Amino acid sequence: MTEAYEAELVVDGIEFAADGVLVLxxxxxxxxxxxxxxxGAHVDLLLRPGLERQFSLCGDPADRTRWRIAVLREPAGRGxxxxxxxxxxxxxxVRVRGPRNHFRLEPARAYRFVAGGIGITPILPMLAAAEAAGAEWSLLYGGRTRRSMAFTAELAAYGGRVTLAPEDECGLLDLGSVLDDLPEGTLVYCCGPGPLLDAVEGRCPAGALRVERFQPRDQPVEGDGEFEVELARSGLTVTxxxxxxxxxxxxxxxVEVLYSCTEGTCGTCETDVLDGTPDHRDSVLTAEEQEGxxxxxICVSRCRGRRLLLDL
Incomplete structure (x- = not known):
């Protein structure tokens, strides 16, 4: 693992992108x-001791002078x-660490983007990249109301390739309109609340979907027995x-390691496995990456056996 960039940055400006959505x-x-x-990249904001949160970068990757993030106020959140x-x-x-990316835009002939609420943030720069690459693409974007949906003015520049579907006007997103009968080679990128991601997963063919989750997926509680972890660089064995x-x-x-969410959603604590078989319980790695x-x-995943050798 390479050492992450971490620095104290200054707030250069504040905007409001929608009701309850603040842009820094x-x-x-x-x-x-x-x-x-x-x-697809995100950064960690180290707001105060014990309070770290991840936010997607949603500006222009070519602009190295400023980073842009959007933050939805969540009254029922953790602060x-x-x-x-x-x-x-x-x-x-504010102290910032990153960027980190587990939601990269892979090359494809065509894309279907689906965003729910603040899930539009990692999708925004993907649209520009897909456009620059000459790929065929469309976006289906839903939210509670039109006023709660961020960056709609920017999205208007893409014309008919963007479909805005506020729930109070249109009901639930019509996923079949964009996901049924996908042309071969099409990749689907989705970010938003868990029920939306689950619904999209149920409609996509194997290997076509890439998602980013804000909340961990439900995991079966099993295989929670004792095992040993050998730390290759530290020379320690931990039970x-x-x-x-x-x-x-x-x-x-x-042994100090970087971590943040402790829920298996941010990827901060990703650690190389040198030997042994992990029992993956994260919501970050793809099925193929988990199989590999x-x-x-290490904040949530365990061991399918008695021993792991980790690069720590």
Whole structure:
């Protein structure tokens, strides 16, 4: 794993993209260029000790002077969105780590994009990339109301390739209109609430779908027995007991690793597996990546056996 970029950035501007959606523009206070990124990337905002949240970059990847993120205020959330909305203003500084990308836009002849609510944020730069590549594409974008849907003015520039479907006007998204009878070679990219992702998964052929989840998918509780983890670089062997995560066991042994969500959704704690078979319980890796077993998210995933050798 390469060391992540981490720096204190300054809030260069604030905008409102929709009801409850605040847009932050972030820049390096010394004017240094920010790390490059590709569509689908997100960054971690380290808001205060114990409060870290991930937000998708939704600006122009070619602009190395500023990063743009959009934050939906979630009244029932755990405090991250409220902190951004209520405590950050122009000129304030915030510590940022990343970018990290588990939702890359893969080359394809055609794309079908489906976004729900704030799930439009990682999709926005994908549309520009698909357009620049000359690919055939369309976007189906839903939200509770038209006023709650962010970046609709930007999307209007794409004309009829974008379908806006506010639920109070159109009902639930008509997924069949864009997902039935997909032409061969079409990739589907979807981001939004869990029920939408589940519905899209149920309609897509194997291998065609790429998703990013804000909440972990439901996982069966089984295979929660004790196993050992050998740490190749540290020279330690750690016992991971029932109900204890690999992450917690490793940290208790004095080995510091990067982590954030502890739910298997952000990818911060991804660790290389040198030997053994992981029991994947994350919502980040694709089915093919999980089958390959080369990495694992140590905050939730476990071991299909008695031993793992990790690059820690």
């Amino acid at each position: 523009l972030l820049r390096d206070p010394s004017g240094e260029p920010l790390p490059g990124w590709e569509p 991250g969105s409220a902190h951004v909305h209520d405590r950050l203003g122009p000129g304030d500084k 991971v007991g029932p109900g204890v995560s690999v992450l917690d066991a490793v940290r208790a042994a004095g 077993g080369e990495t694992m998210m």
